[in-house]
Amino acid sequence: MRLTLRVWRQRNAGTPGAMSTYDVDGISADMSFLEMLDTLNEDLILRGEDPVAFDHDCREGICGACSLVINGDAHGPERTTTCQLHMRAFRDGDTIDIEPWRAAAFPVVKDLVVDRSAFDRVIQAGGYITAPTGAAPEAHATPVPKADADSAFEHAECIGCGACVAACPNGSAMLFTSAKVNHLNVLPQGSPERETRVLDMVAQMDAEGFGGCTLTGECATACPKGIPLPSISAMNKEWLRARRKVKG
Amino acid sequence: MAVSGLLMLGYLVAHVAGNLKVFFGPEEFNAYGHWLRVMGAPVLHHEWALWLVRIVLLAAVVAHAVSAYQLSRRDLKARPTAYVHRRKGASYATRTMRWGGIILALFIVWHVLDLTTGTVHPGGFEEGRPYQNVVDTFSTWYGNVIYIVAMLAVGLHVRHGFWSAAQTLGIGSARRERLLRGAANGLALALTAGFVSVPVAVMTGVVS
Numbered sequence: 020m021r022l023t024l025r026v027w028r029q030r031n032a033g034t035p036g037a038m039s040t041y042d043v044d045g046i047s048a049d050m051s052f053l054e055m056l057d058t059l060n061e062d063l064i065l066r067g068e069d070p071v072a073f074d075h076d077c078r079e080g081i082c083g084a085c086s087l088v089i090n091g092d093a094h095g096p097e098r099t100t101t102c103q104l105h106m107r108a109f110r111d112g113d114t115i116d117i118e119p120w121r122a123a124a125f126p127v128v129k130d131l132v133v134d135r136s137a138f139d140r141v142i143q144a145g146g147y148i149t150a151p152t153g154a155a156p157e158a159h160a161t162p163v164p165k166a167d168a169d170s171a172f173e174h175a176e177c178i179g180c181g182a183c184v185a186a187c188p189n190g191s192a193m194l195f196t197s198a199k200v201n202h203l204n205v206l207p208q209g210s211p212e213r214e215t216r217v218l219d220m221v222a223q224m225d226a227e228g229f230g231g232c233t234l235t236g237e238c239a240t241a242c243p244k245g246i247p248l249p250s251i252s253a254m255n256k257e258w259l260r261a262r263r264k265v266k267g
Numbered sequence: 268m269a270v271s272g273l274l275m276l277g278y279l280v281a282h283v284a285g286n287l288k289v290f291f292g293p294e295e296f297n298a299y300g301h302w303l304r305v306m307g308a309p310v311l312h313h314e315w316a317l318w319l320v321r322i323v324l325l326a327a328v329v330a331h332a333v334s335a336y337q338l339s340r341r342d343l344k345a346r347p348t349a350y351v352h353r354r355k356g357a358s359y360a361t362r363t364m365r366w367g368g369i370i371l372a373l374f375i376v377w378h379v380l381d382l383t384t385g386t387v388h389p390g391g392f393e394e395g396r397p398y399q400n401v402v403d404t405f406s407t408w409y410g411n412v413i414y415i416v417a418m419l420a421v422g423l424h425v426r427h428g429f430w431s432a433a434q435t436l437g438i439g440s441a442r443r444e445r446l447l448r449g450a451a452n453g454l455a456l457a458l459t460a461g462f463v464s465v466p467v468a469v470m471t472g473v474v475s
């Protein structure tokens with residue numbers, strides 16, 4: 020396959036960036052999107068140019084490091100992570116636009132790499148349990164209803180990649196925060212901090228400069244792990260409940 | 268946004284029901300208009316109930332506009348650099364909430380000046396004869412255009428707004444998703460169809 024890539028190039032956070040056009044040849048349909056970028060970078064290095072910086076780690080779709088907006092879609096045209104997207108999703112001769120996550124809370128570090136530590140600080144605000152943990156506990160010690168366990172697992176799937184923020188026209192982090200809140204709030208292990216968790220995480224989310232939610236649903240459409248849109252409503256319910264309890 | 272929006276939506280439902288009385292002829296419609304002024308009598312003085320409704324509505328409109336402004340400012344600030352490759356996302360109703368809201372605000376101003384105060388009313392505005400006033404307004408081409416466009420905007424606004432309000436208030440869930448979407452679409456359709464039926468009736472001579 021022969022492709023034309025239009026890639027966002029930016030030296031660092033302080034200098035303005037722009038889209039640069041590159042031609043790549045010899046791309047196999049079985050390559051992953053990141054392998055295609057590796058091919059481009061090998062080319063650039065041979066030519067003595069600066070390779071394109073992009074985040075990646077496990078390349079198995081489970082770590083949440085990769086983060087590219089491909090033709091306007093976070094993680095590209097398929098509902099998966101960029102590393103699990105294969106070149107067979109494109110056709111020979113295609114022009115592909117590659118941009119970084121765009122959000123005030125995710126400043127560009129270099130090229131396609133953005134700083135997502137805002138998410139870490141949201142987690143630090145309450146995305147944990149204070150109970151001492153050790154070896155796996157005896158399964159019957161703390162019974163969890165099946166529906167709650169399913170819900171917790173569904174939300175625990177969030178890998179914190181930030182596609183929700185990138186896809187949201189408002190740069191809102193509601194889906195991410197709701198996944199983390201709901202994951203722990205439905206479980207008995209998470210109930211001691213049930214109220215402070217949702218209040219503190221939402222406050223931190225707001226402080227980080229993420230936008231407000233207008234329920235466009237773009238986040239849930241982009242999420243590679245399928246965190247559903249009603250999770251946001253569930254977090255709003257938790258938040259309203261916590262406000263009543265803490266105030267009352 | 269959710270609470271003020273639902274307040275106004277409740278009013279719209281009552282408003283459209285009242286409007287449909289126009290199909291029962293001038294006596295009944297004018298009598299209904301009169302009743303609105305003596306609502307709550309004899310406990311309440313003349314027009315007290317009406318003014319109470321107006322005050323609550325005004326507060327809701329102001330609260331809705333102020334929160335929309337704050338939310339929009341925050342949202343625009345959170346995405347300082349736009350994507351080069353833009354794609355159309357979300358539904359038409361979702362994408363037009365801001366402009367739709369502005370259109371509706373302008374419409375409300377015209378609507379009050381036209382049929383409540385009579386300031387910009389075409390023909391002789393007569394208080395206490397709403398039936399004739401309605402016919403006069405919808406006998407002009409621009410009255411019909413402004414009104415019908417605004418009512419389509421109401422439908423779109425309610426379609427996204429009602430469902431969103433439910434999510435904001437924490438009522439949404441995977442199980443209730445179909446119910447809430449259905450209710451939002453049903454409400455939007457009923458309101459738009461109900462409101463638009465009046466100018467259409469005047470145009471076709473059913474109401475004259």
